[in-house]
Amino acid sequence: MTRPLAPDVVRGLTEIVGAANVITDPDRLLVYESDGLSAYRVSPRAVVLPGTSDEVAAVVTLLHLEGIEIVPRGAGTGLSGGALPTPDGVVVGTARMNRIIEIDPENRLARVQPGVINARLTEATQPYGLFYAPDPSSQSTCTLGGNVAENSGGPHCLKYGVTSRYVTGLTVVLAGGRIVKLGGAGRDSAGGLDLVGLFVGSEGCFGIATEIEVRLLPIAEGVRTLLGIFETMEAAGHAVTEIMGSGLLPAAVEIIDRATIEAVEASIFAAGYPTDAGAALVVEFDGTEAGLDLGADRAEKCCFEAGAREVRRATSEAERAALWKGRKKAFGAMGRIAPDLLVQDATVPRTKLPEVLARIAEIGERYDLKIANVFHAGDGNLHPNILFDRKNAEELDRVERASTEIMHLCVDAGGTITGEHGVGIDKRGYMSLVHNETELEMLRSVRAVFDPDRLFNRGKVLPDPLAET
Amino acid sequence: MTATPESVVHPSSDAEVAEIMIDASREGVGIFPLSSGHRAHPVRGERPYLELSTTRLDGIVEYEPADLTLTARAGTSLATIDEALRAHGQWAPFDPPNVGERSIGGLAAVGDSGPLWMGYGELRNHVLGMTVVTGDGRMLSLGGRVVKNVAGYDLLKPMVGSRGSLAVVTSVCLRVYPEPSVDRVLLLRRDRLSDLVAAAHSVGTAPVMPVSSVLVDRTGVNESPALVIRLHGVEETVGADQASLEGHLGIVFEQAPSATALCTAVRDRGATSNVVLVASALPSALSEVIRALERLEPETIVADTYAARFRVGLSQADPEAVGNARASIERLGGTLRVARFPADGAEVGPTSEPSPAEKDLIIGIEKTFDPMGVLWPARSRR
């Protein structure tokens, strides 16, 4: 059971952010009980919604003095339980800090508050001919603060790189309520250590980012999108290897498998993918118009050589949206065929994809589970998603055992336990597959430099909760 | 007080590096990791220390062209790596000065990307993994050999650019790229560097992004200042990109006859001057930074205009003038630091520091990597 906060703590928080922004009513706390990892639910003691860096600092100071843990939260779309409340903790949400502070087209930078939604930044920079490159599939809802904390990727990160490549400066609130500015685009980080890069991906365990400076890019002149239809996943995997090995630099290379195609086509998101296909491959090129057809032609050839049944090419924005639809709506569609979905995340060297995918299929059969794959194939970043019903305890147990096998499989193939969703609560137990005790201890010590009292997101990321408490 | 090393040790394995670090911790001897054997920075301090050379940690460990990743031991030269990559039509898009002579471990420790970062991203975004030995001899494997990896806090980021202050790098895994089929270099010349700033700004806001954009005070003997733009791609895209840039700038570029020779000259210009300063600011401050730096009467000025990162070569430094330049650049939101100290150990002047709060965090991280303070010679320059 969650302990309610002492009245004087609630009063103190109310004085800082106003009564409307301190939530203690159990009904209103319900939506904060979990993030995108729906299998876990914990009710927070309260949710506080500050509006400025100073308010965040005052809230953190007060909670620190009271020894109360803090769980930072953006939009709650995280898939590893990063924003899952801790039983003794208070959630500090950034929903009100949603202002784009400045767009600086001359230096191609933007400064934003952490609660700004990813897609909104790109919309706002469009009139300047600019965009913000990292594009998680959740971009219409997730926040830049969450992206920073998870070092999020997205389909186009194949060409453009992940969040850390674009974050040039941060204002962060650390334990004790210290407001610290890290880096800045004009400053030379080689003079010190790259603290910005270290903070990115810290999963809310180092402090709260309250202001974010990011680099913007010019919008590409043109785009070409291909959809390759394959009889088998293996053939699609070979096409990926061919395309990536041919010297082409596609912007995105994404695969969806038969189970996902079936789910999409059976849903209101039906995208016109043939349901008897083994896999569909989306390949996109962007850049200078003059080179796009050359790239697309060569990729198309690679697809046919790998045995594609059909390759469709979009020539208009509407056609492009149609080709992408099955990929973009995959998660939404799967939500409709099973009560719960465990979105797995792991990376393997790209050349290992065909072999690893075959083994994952075999694991699914052995545990009698439906596994649907939709993933960033160009990066070797897999999402084998397991469909299940959380209320069926026996099935949940099979889900966990299958997940564990998949993690071992990916690590043994030279990969890792998470490519973009983070460790959070979900992958904590797998950290020892990729780090020995010396390395884990190192991670604990580095966290302690930022947060010596383990105030932020206690129990997340690092295994052995005992060592954390 | 400038110190000299007692001797140089040449370990040939990670375990030997660890042994050296453990011994050094026990005996209270400092360690200064060195890779390429280039002139070391003067070490300030009176305590004894050893230089640790990584030259025997040599060789490519793993190269899987289809994965576009390559792992090499720290002492492997970039020339060796380049040769292996080119045989498969690939390359590593980093162009800091004298890159071929550098070792991969040294490059990663220093964290210099060179102007190509405009098109390809910084070195720190392409170091996928590292093995390191901490100041007290712990062997750590950071990151891995996959392109995306967020399993735990990203300790690679502070390692890249730490210049030996945290740990000895023993191997590095890099993300590599397919070679572009066309590498075109465009030039715009004017009498004075400041006359090129407007063009540099236009390039920085053009719809087409070149892979690098550099202002240089001179590209050869008797040559005038130039803006050097590099385009990569296939014949069709490079031609279209050039036309688009020329339209945007309202000028016609001169095409460099030998792209490689010119790029190498620009890349290395002034990097071995007696004193080398590195200034950084926002592109909007290019003119003001040039003015502040020209007051130092430098031998050479080269600026990566995408980040307004300047490399300035001086025959000698006047500490007061350097202090003034620093103050001007810091007022513009930038920084000035020394990349190469004079051979005679003379003072260069005050340079930019991290903020006190950042410094606290830096010291904290240094203590976690190097609790005994063995790597003090690598830190003594700050």
Ligand SMILES: Cc1cc2nc3c(=O)[nH]c(=O)nc-3n(C[C@H](O)[C@H](O)[C@H](O)COP(=O)(O)OP(=O)(O)OC[C@H]3O[C@@H](n4cnc5c(N)ncnc54)[C@H](O)[C@@H]3O)c2cc1C
């Ligand atoms: C349908 C769907 C598709 C997705 N696709 C992708 C994808 O393609 N690529 C990808 O990488 N991820 C993807 N995700 C995962 C998720 O959207 C990302 O991790 C996202 O960055 C989380 O942002 P958020 O605002 O929802 O953060 P939350 O879930 O609220 O929080 C995530 C973590 O960040 C911390 N945090 C939040 N704000 C701050 C802050 N200001 N300062 C410090 N810490 C903070 C939290 O404590 C938590 O640990 C997807 C999720 C869904 C549901």
